[in-house]
Amino acid sequence: MAWTRRLLNTVCARRTQTDIEREIAFHLREREEELREQGMSAPEAARMARMQFGSRIAHIERTRDMDLNLLLDSLYRNLRFSLRSLRKSPVFTLAAVLTLALGIGVNSAVFSVVDAVLLRPLPFPESEQLVELGQANAKSAGNLIAPVRLEEWNRLNSTFEAISGYYQEDASELSGDMPERLRRAFVAPRFFQILGVAPALGRDLSAQEQSFSGPRAVLISDRLWRRRFAADPNVTRKALRFGRTLSPIIGVMPPQFAFPASTVDVWSGAGIDAPYAQGRDLTWFTGIGRLKPRLTLEQAQSNLAAVQAALGKDFPKSDGKLGVSLTPLKDSKVGGVRRTLWILFGSVTLLLLLACANVTALFLSRATARAHDIAVRFSLGASKGAVAGHLLTEVGVIAFIGALLGLLMASGTASLFRRLARDLPRLEEITLDWRILAYSLAAAAVTTMLCGLLPVLRSSEALGAVMNQSGRGRVQGRSKVQFTLVGIQVALAVTLLAAAGLLVRSFLYVGQVAPGFDADNVISFHLSVSWNETGQPDLRSRLERILEGMRAIPGVANAATSITLPGAPTDYTVEFKTLDGPGDPDRRISGQQRYVTPSYFETMRIPLLAGEMCQARAGKPTAVVNNSFARVYFPGETLIGRRLTQPGNAYIQPGEVVGIVGDARETGMHEEPRPTLYWCGAPFQPRVYFLVRADGKPSVVLSAIRYKLRELEPNRSVYDLMLLRDRLGDSYSNARLRGVLLSFFALTAVSLACIGLYGTLSYLVNVRQKEIGVRMALGASRAGIVSQFLMQGLRVALFGCVAGLCLVAAGSKLLTGLLFGVVPSDPWNAIRLLPVCWQ
Amino acid sequence: MGTKRNDILQGTLDLLILRTLASRGKLHGYAITAHIHSVSNELLRVEEGSLYPALHRLEQEGWVRAEWGTTEKNRAARFYSLTAKGHKQLHAEEASWRRLTEGVDRVIRFA
Numbered sequence: 001m002a003w004t005r006r007l008l009n010t011v012c013a014r015r016t017q018t019d020i021e022r023e024i025a026f027h028l029r030e031r032e033e034e035l036r037e038q039g040m041s042a043p044e045a046a047r048m049a050r051m052q053f054g055s056r057i058a059h060i061e062r063t064r065d066m067d068l069n070l071l072l073d074s075l076y077r078n079l080r081f082s083l084r085s086l087r088k089s090p091v092f093t094l095a096a097v098l099t100l101a102l103g104i105g106v107n108s109a110v111f112s113v114v115d116a117v118l119l120r121p122l123p124f125p126e127s128e129q130l131v132e133l134g135q136a137n138a139k140s141a142g143n144l145i146a147p148v149r150l151e152e153w154n155r156l157n158s159t160f161e162a163i164s165g166y167y168q169e170d171a172s173e174l175s176g177d178m179p180e181r182l183r184r185a186f187v188a189p190r191f192f193q194i195l196g197v198a199p200a201l202g203r204d205l206s207a208q209e210q211s212f213s214g215p216r217a218v219l220i221s222d223r224l225w226r227r228r229f230a231a232d233p234n235v236t237r238k239a240l241r242f243g244r245t246l247s248p249i250i251g252v253m254p255p256q257f258a259f260p261a262s263t264v265d266v267w268s269g270a271g272i273d274a275p276y277a278q279g280r281d282l283t284w285f286t287g288i289g290r291l292k293p294r295l296t297l298e299q300a301q302s303n304l305a306a307v308q309a310a311l312g313k314d315f316p317k318s319d320g321k322l323g324v325s326l327t328p329l330k331d332s333k334v335g336g337v338r339r340t341l342w343i344l345f346g347s348v349t350l351l352l353l354l355a356c357a358n359v360t361a362l363f364l365s366r367a368t369a370r371a372h373d374i375a376v377r378f379s380l381g382a383s384k385g386a387v388a389g390h391l392l393t394e395v396g397v398i399a400f401i402g403a404l405l406g407l408l409m410a411s412g413t414a415s416l417f418r419r420l421a422r423d424l425p426r427l428e429e430i431t432l433d434w435r436i437l438a439y440s441l442a443a444a445a446v447t448t449m450l451c452g453l454l455p456v457l458r459s460s461e462a463l464g465a466v467m468n469q470s471g472r473g474r475v476q477g478r479s480k481v482q483f484t485l486v487g488i489q490v491a492l493a494v495t496l497l498a499a500a501g502l503l504v505r506s507f508l509y510v511g512q513v514a515p516g517f518d519a520d521n522v523i524s525f526h527l528s529v530s531w532n533e534t535g536q537p538d539l540r541s542r543l544e545r546i547l548e549g550m551r552a553i554p555g556v557a558n559a560a561t562s563i564t565l566p567g568a569p570t571d572y573t574v575e576f577k578t579l580d581g582p583g584d585p586d587r588r589i590s591g592q593q594r595y596v597t598p599s600y601f602e603t604m605r606i607p608l609l610a611g612e613m614c615q616a617r618a619g620k621p622t623a624v625v626n627n628s629f630a631r632v633y634f635p636g637e638t639l640i641g642r643r644l645t646q647p648g649n650a651y652i653q654p655g656e657v658v659g660i661v662g663d664a665r666e667t668g669m670h671e672e673p674r675p676t677l678y679w680c681g682a683p684f685q686p687r688v689y690f691l692v693r694a695d696g697k698p699s700v701v702l703s704a705i706r707y708k709l710r711e712l713e714p715n716r717s718v719y720d721l722m723l724l725r726d727r728l729g730d731s732y733s734n735a736r737l738r739g740v741l742l743s744f745f746a747l748t749a750v751s752l753a754c755i756g757l758y759g760t761l762s763y764l765v766n767v768r769q770k771e772i773g774v775r776m777a778l779g780a781s782r783a784g785i786v787s788q789f790l791m792q793g794l795r796v797a798l799f800g801c802v803a804g805l806c807l808v809a810a811g812s813k814l815l816t817g818l819l820f821g822v823v824p825s826d827p828w829n830a831i832r833l834l835p836v837c838w839q
Numbered sequence: 840m841g842t843k844r845n846d847i848l849q850g851t852l853d854l855l856i857l858r859t860l861a862s863r864g865k866l867h868g869y870a871i872t873a874h875i876h877s878v879s880n881e882l883l884r885v886e887e888g889s890l891y892p893a894l895h896r897l898e899q900e901g902w903v904r905a906e907w908g909t910t911e912k913n914r915a916a917r918f919y920s921l922t923a924k925g926h927k928q929l930h931a932e933e934a935s936w937r938r939l940t941e942g943v944d945r946v947i948r949f950a
Contacts, residue, residue, distance in 0.1 A: 059888040
């Protein structure tokens with residue numbers, strides 16, 4: 001079709017130009033040759049050929065104009081005509097524009113998230129070379145790296161430019177009026193070089209400042225700089241105070257720098273040479289490395305594994321069984337939400353298809369009404385191409401306006417996602433830019449093709465139909481197509497609805513199971529404690545004093561701490577060994593490990609089934625296990641009194657099991673309780689959850705808790721003070737995001753399908769008015785006619801439902817793994833959908 | 840050679856191109872000028888600069904089709920050929936040209 005070729009010409013104007021240049025160059029050369037054959041000298045021939053041809057540039061331009069002018073001309077004419085005819089039917093235009101705006105807008109919105117989170121490289125130079133490193137241990141879930149080993153890896157490997165690492169903590173900053181919680185990252189040397197980012201203001205950490213014995217120094221985030229120091233350019237003369245030490249600010253990081261997390265406000269040296277950091281069993285670093293150019297992850301993996309194997313020979317006791325784990329940094333940051341986002345994207349694509357079907361049906365109805373008009377144009381000599389071009393322009397105009405409106409809608413995406421999924425990685429990078437704009441316009445173009453195709457194909461038939469005036473046969477034929485379109489809409493809507501139903505039900509299920517503990521009326525919060533306090537002997541008494549203070553508040557029943565949150569998905573599987581008693585030494589015991597205070601069980605209302613409650617005695621740790629642990633690993637044996645240890649963990653001394661408690665869903669509400677062992681003692685990490693059970697409404701004691709904490713620990717900041725229920729909800733925010741958004745999409749889809757059905761039926765009634773009139777005059781009853789149309793609609797809806805359910809059955813595999821408590825082929829789910837079909 | 844009075848009358852270039860392509864099949868631009876030049880007994884000479892805009896316009900109208908090919912000397916050139924639409928157009932233009940010349944002829948003879 002000449003039309004498409006012209007479009008190609010405009011899009012690739014440069015291509016046309018070089019084509020023309022080549023063509024003319026060929027011409028000149030042929031002429032030159034001919035002149036030479038007539039006996040002219042070469043330079044003379046060249047000059048003559050050029051002279052005869054005239055101004056080359058002018059001719060090239062004129063030729064190109066020929067290619068473009070005609071296109072622009074017809075485009076302009078079509079555009080004007082389309083706008084005029086659309087203005088004449090405002091209701092139709094509005095309906096079509098809104099439908100497409102919704103379809104394209106939602107699609108662009110989700111695409112902007114997919115693009116920012118999944119498609120774009122991380123915001124570092126050559127970010128595809130960045131790798132997250134860990135030490136792999138078959139016996140433990142942790143993959144943190146010992147500082148000594150981190151330095152050895154960096155020194156001995158040959159595939160990385162450099163290897164570094166970091167860890168984080170929440171610290172109280174004391175230079176202001178109130179202690180303020182700031183997230184701190186402690187970084188090993190080479191950290192900023194690996195990321196390829198330099199401070200926007202000030203300088204990087206020096207080698208002395210990286211050292212344990214060197215001077216203190218911190219880099220701060222752009223956000224903190226603006227908030228606390230009003231973007232003062234002389235901020236490098238100021239300092240932050242953590243505990244008793246004053247840390248001078250030496251620089252400000254650029255605004256878009258958000259590593260290791262967007263919450264981090266302060267970076268300082270990790271003092272990797274500290275005397276306490278020399279043990280090979282003490283692990284707390286997450287590693288990052290930058291691959292040398294053109295090396296693959298596999299090469300780095302095998303090289304680093306060889307390095308670690310050599311270390312295993314030198315230090316068989318600590319390193320013998322350690323491996324290495326390498327993950328592309330991007331995967332480790334966004335891998336967890338990949339499926340959720342693609343599923344959302346898939347569902348909005350279905351929604352866009354549905355909107356297309358809807359608009360196509362609208363256009364078909366309109367084309368019928370305008371069949372006469374089109375026939376007149378044909379008979380006046382318009383070509384098929386011209387009529388098609390006009391129809392496509394009309395659809396294109398609508399799609400374009402729809403896309404612009406949709407972009408407006410998409411501009412609110414970031415804030416919506418921020419509300420629905422606070423922990424979505426790279427959330428701060430979601431922006432509307434030319435990529436999203438280009439995507440929306442491309443979506444509009446595809447939509448134009450999709451929506452325009454059927455009406456264009458049909459328009460040529462209109463000619464014959466009008467010519468022989470056999471109106472009835474035509475309506476029958478066309479209504480089949482329109483009912484098919486409605487059927488497609490219903491099928492797509494049902495698919496979305498079923499998926500949304502499954503996701504929502506599985507999300508609700510989280511709140512409905514009996515988890516083995518009681519999360520109601522429990523308040524949780526964090527208190528800023530730093531890493532170097534964890535080794536201090538008075539930490540336990542300090543924690544105990546805080547818990548006592550909590551219990552003293554009227555209205556508080558009990559208080560406890562735990563490193564993990566019960567019911568929030570946390571997998572911390574380790575291997576245990578029995579130290580005494582009968583049983584073969586090869587027995588593998590692997591279970592969940594938890595660190596709690598003895599009051600945890602009473603606070604969470606987990607019952608003690610046998611033995612006694614553990615005690616937080618110094619030097620002689622005790623533990624309790626849950627029922628599953630005893631049943632699975634020690635069936636028919638006495639477990640109480642046995643001593644267990646966790647090999648390879650320097651923080652854990654062998655401890656005695658003193659009691660058995662009830663099963664609780666520690667690893668997540670959606671999972672059956674797993675074998676679990678609880679150590680009762682001081683936590684080995686600063687970030688612990690404080691759990692406070694209120695007698696009645698927890699809101700009553702919230703402020704009392706704050707007040708008490710200020711009195712007990714004036715130099716620490718309290719943060720994330722919230723109800724355990726809410727926090728559990730947050731830890732399922734991915735599920736919530738999927739559920740909420742998919743429900744919204746599904747409801748939109750259903751209403752679009754309803755509108756589609758209504759539109760098609762009312763159009764049919766309209767077209768067949770004459771026929772109905774005749775039948776009524778011949779004595780047909782009103783009810784008979786109404787029921788005839790109704791049955792027609794119901795039949796289509798039913799077929800759509802069945803087709804949709806088939807789609808669901810076929811696509812439900814995509815959802816497995818995202819669902820808990822329901823199976824994708826759940827018959828109840830399908831049955832619940834039926835009433836919707838009978839709308 | 841230089842410019843002579845026998846440059847092609849405005850508006851007849853399309854006709855000449857279409858006619859040439861109808862009788863000779865696929866030709867590149869240079870061959871079209873050469874053909875018109877020789878068939879007209881060297882009476883007509885296509886102004887080379889206006890040939891290509893014309894060819895491209897005919898292409899956009901859908902009367903000729905263009906594609907890249909190689910000449911017998913193995914050079915890349917853009918070859919033009921007539922489409923079905925072009926044939927129709929040729930007949931129409933020939934008819935109108937005949938009417939025009941007949942009319943002009945009559946005026947010259949009888950006026």
